[in-house]
Amino acid sequence: MQTGLADIFGLIIGFLLTLMVLSYIIGDNFLFRLAMAIFVGVASGYAAVLVIYNVLWYQLIVPLLTNPTANLALTIPSALLGIWLLTKGSSRLARFGNPVLAFLVGVGAATAVGGAIFGTILPQFNASTNLLNLQYASPDGAGLVSWFIKGLVILVGTLVTLAYFHFGVRSQGEGSLPQRHPLIENFLAPAGQAFIAVTFGVLFAGVYAAALGALIDRVRFVLDIILRFL
Amino acid sequence: MKTIFSLINVVIAIAAGALVFLGYVFPDLLGGMRAILLQWAIILAAFALLVGILNLMQAHWRKVTTKQPKAVYSLVVLASLVATLLVTALSGPAGKWSLWIYNNLQVPIEISLLAVLAIVLAYAAARLMRRRMTWYTGMFLVTVLLVLLSTAPLYLIGEVSLLNSLHSLIVDILAVAGARGLLLGVALGTIAAGLRVLMGADRPYGG
């Protein structure tokens, strides 16, 4: 019974919190702020315990306690660097933690560059060059023309979108304002901007559909609770 | 004296970055070193989380002690944070009471925030033409309406094949082209930002 009670109590709290958050639609108010404060505390607390449990406990402390000699290259240096990083917790000692931060920023920058090159540029380059690759046309040749047009449109769309962002400008002759090359300014950029507008429209509709799913879920939850307790 | 320390920080950042990047390029030779450095980074990120939690609590505690306006909310943040830390630490991440807090406090609030997002997005779309009336915002709006209509069968009417073919034309062709161009552009920007750090030009770490 005791668990049943906790579940019912939980449902009531969830119901109240849902209404408190939805009240933001009417305007910024005390109830919404209270719900946000509870949410920031709960979410941060839960995420903190999860990370401490899964990372610090399982990947650092347990290996150190159970088998200190194994994996020395991982446990000892990261423990020392970690304790060193804790100096960032006090504004007086913060300066001493800069070397560890420099290490993390260096690793982050390399991960970003590596991810961009090996995770985006090379795969997208390969996929773009395969758009007109007959190997990937349908084996029975049906719809070859539509496949080709589709590939061509995607190829052109990709290139004009990329061209739109050109930053450099140069004065195009005596006394004229610095501008991008006429080919870019008058043809590629407008076409690129059109593709971008359509792409953003699709992505925006996707976010909206996901949010609508959440709205319907909350409406159903509130009605269920009302019907259940009435 | 200060310049020596900043020089050391810059050297550390460049050395660590170069080793990790070369680990991508020569996985056989430096893959192991890259994995270790990345593992250090994961564990250090966890230590940073401890500092982050301390930072969060300090900021809200200072608001309470200095009696700034609306400090009551900071008090609620601190209370809910400490309570969650205690309950989750004692009963474990998958413990009954941890899941109770998660399912009955965090999940309802997060879903409700996304529900509010639906109203906010509809309002933003309705005001877009007033804020920026151009051909492109017009195309954007038409695309949004067409994709929403073709996401699911129409109410009472059901599937409309014209809408489905429009949906696949827009989503499978035009959006894929635009998305690929955007991703390539973002990748170029990311490379530039990362290289500036690896060259020691940008030094956000107090170098």
Place this chain on the structure above:
Amino acid sequence: MTDILCPVCGKPNPPEAETCQFCQAPLKTSAFTPDFDEESDLPDWLRSLNADQNAFPVTSPAEEPSNVPDWLSSIGGETKEKEQPPSEAPAEPAQEQPDWLTDLTKDQPVEPLSADLPVWLSEQAPAPATPLSDEKQDWTDGWTSGEQAAEQQAEGEPSPSVPAFTFDAFEEPEKPTASESESGDMEGPLSTLPDWVADVTAEESEAEGGEDEAALAPAQLPSWLEAMRPAESDQPSTPTEDLSGASAESSGPLIGLRGVLSAEPINIRMRRAAAYSLKLRVTDEQKQRVALLEQLLADEPKPKALPAAPVITAQYVFRLLIALALLLPVIWAVASNGRLTPLPDASARPGVMAMYNLVERLPADAPVLVAFDYEAGYSGEMDAAASAVLEHLLGRGASLALVSTSATGPALAERFMANLNQQPERVNNPYTNYANLGYIPGGSIGLYSLAKSPRQSLPYDLQGVDVWASGPLSSVNGIADFSLVLVLVSDPETARAWVEQVGPTLRQDGAVLAMVASAQTAPLVQPYFSGNPRQVEALISGLAGGGAYENASASNGPARRVWDAYSLGLVVSVFVILVGTALDVTYKALLPGKKGK
């Protein structure tokens, strides 16, 4: 022992010297020797300090006692100027400034600080701020030159050269009464002066005294000193009295003088020191003016309160209308719980059919890795989208391993499984053939290590049990040993990380990566499904995909329960956005004067 000051040139000489080592003037004129030897009881560090002070009486302006009369502080004033640090070398010229900044700074002329300050303050006004000298000062020039000036104001304390704004500066130095000056005793305002002042005045009085002692043998002055001797006209014309027999003064500033006027030192000294009240004589009007000035100074750093924005605006009403127009139909559709709208056709969605066939082909008790990589906020949509697939997997007897790259993912997975077990057919026979392996930290880096070695990356489950030793996962060594890797994802970056970090390893060994993506992520995962080669073997997009899968697997899941509300909601949204745009543009057109905000 204290050096003896030469009565003629004032330079210090060793105590045992008879004549001055600089100007050979006789030293032993029975000079003043202090009643007690102050030095003996001073600590060493103070003695060394004291000796220095006597020799080079330097008083930094800041320590100057505030009750010093003006004539003395003006001397101090000069020393202050001398001590004024030389203004820094002009910094290198600022880098060329972008156009937009010069327009920005052109509108704010920087008035010279000292334009209308009182004279005594303007002399002390800080030198104009020098711009930053490093290579980054460009569009912020306008700000930095203002900054340093403002910084000094913001500091509140006057720059060192500006004397502290104290009332003493206005005080009239009290003129010593006639008797005190004659008595030469130090009872008057100079009585509280530090020793070095006493030495200065002693030198002067000796110089004056010099004339009375004409009887002293004239010193053979060197020619250069003779040239400096004041002209004859300065010599007092009246004959001086012969005081060689009179007794010399033994203390105070007139030490060494003979025949000081007849007052008796002892009974003068006995009288109680006159109390000089430091009470200010300030009129009421001055008090008000000072209070006003203090109020101004106190208000300057405090940020000004800003006017509160009005609550009810046209935007507010417009927002409420849109909210009502959206919420009412959805509430009605959910409350009516109708089944008026058919679920989407799975055959029209290749990704859904591919997923269905994949699950159908799985062997019994196949190990399946399920990643819960969506935020709790999306669980309203993702529960409906993924329930049908997982129901199908459970129906096929698959054994699930649950992971997540999001910190709250493991809890989300537990919640999802609890909801599955609340279905009518499982209330009495809950499904427990799964292991929750918890959270993979480090985002894409964590996925890279998971792809390399799942066992090392996730050694224990959430209960701390080593699930790899026994049970359904004992046959899994590498990630490719899973029959299916199913990722439930709401963020495009996370989906891309799975494709790039885990995909290659799976493809090498013929394993399969499939995704259930939120509607916001599906357009960006679509290319991985429809591209060549196919990097994602099957894809379900949002709630619509979930509905199509329920249609294919003929199951009555959460998608079906909300399907009417969802499709009505989409249609109403289109209507609301269209009408809203028309109303908003018309409203703006009708009010041309008002700037559209």
Place this chain on the structure above:
Amino acid sequence: MSALLDAYGNILGLLLALLCLGLIILFVATGRNKPGRNLREIPAFQRFRREVGLAVESGKRLHISLGHGGINEIPAGSALVGLTMLDRCARAASISDRPPVATSGDPLLAILSQDTLRGTYHDLNAERLYDPSSGRLSGLTPLSFTAGAIPVIHDEQISANILAGHFGGEVALLTEAGERSGSLTVGGSDNITAQAVLYASAQEPLIGEELYAGGAYLGAGSIHAASLRMQDILRWLLIALILIGALFKLFTGGG
């Protein structure tokens, strides 16, 4: 071609990185890139610079949100650009009655934002004005970070919000709070879903890679302008190679 990429992809990646590095160094060395002089005008940055001046004069505050992307993950690039823009904002608005405030959703990013602000005030000889709570961690999950940033926008007399970092679709809640409190919102992200939402809801959206040009447009030094020139060169190189590659595979049947 695909086999070529699979076999030598790593080397090609290294060459690409070295090429980018070389181009940046070349453009910095030759100095032909006067900051802010030969770049196309981006309305968002233009309006943002004006808003900074208005914020200082009206005694309001700037809010820079750095998103919730981790510094040691792929979104690190946008986080680094966000920190550069934070430095520029802090320099420009350091004499305001209310100095700028930075919110972020990642602990490392919060520490870096505090270090950036401290370094900026140190450069301006105004280390006393630095307040540690101006670099805040507002929440540890994407939505709790957003929930923690909304009260900052409503309560702290914000005149302009700069969203520069990794966001999700929930970024619209921040632009909504900005609109309700009457403050300008300039926003960009590396996540194109968030860009789509910002395109509709922010007054001045930064689309595509415009976010990464923030350093150059706010005068963060000649190396940022040199980076943009490198990006332009790489852009056309990629366009040419994709065209050549596609035609090559079309005529050689996949090669």
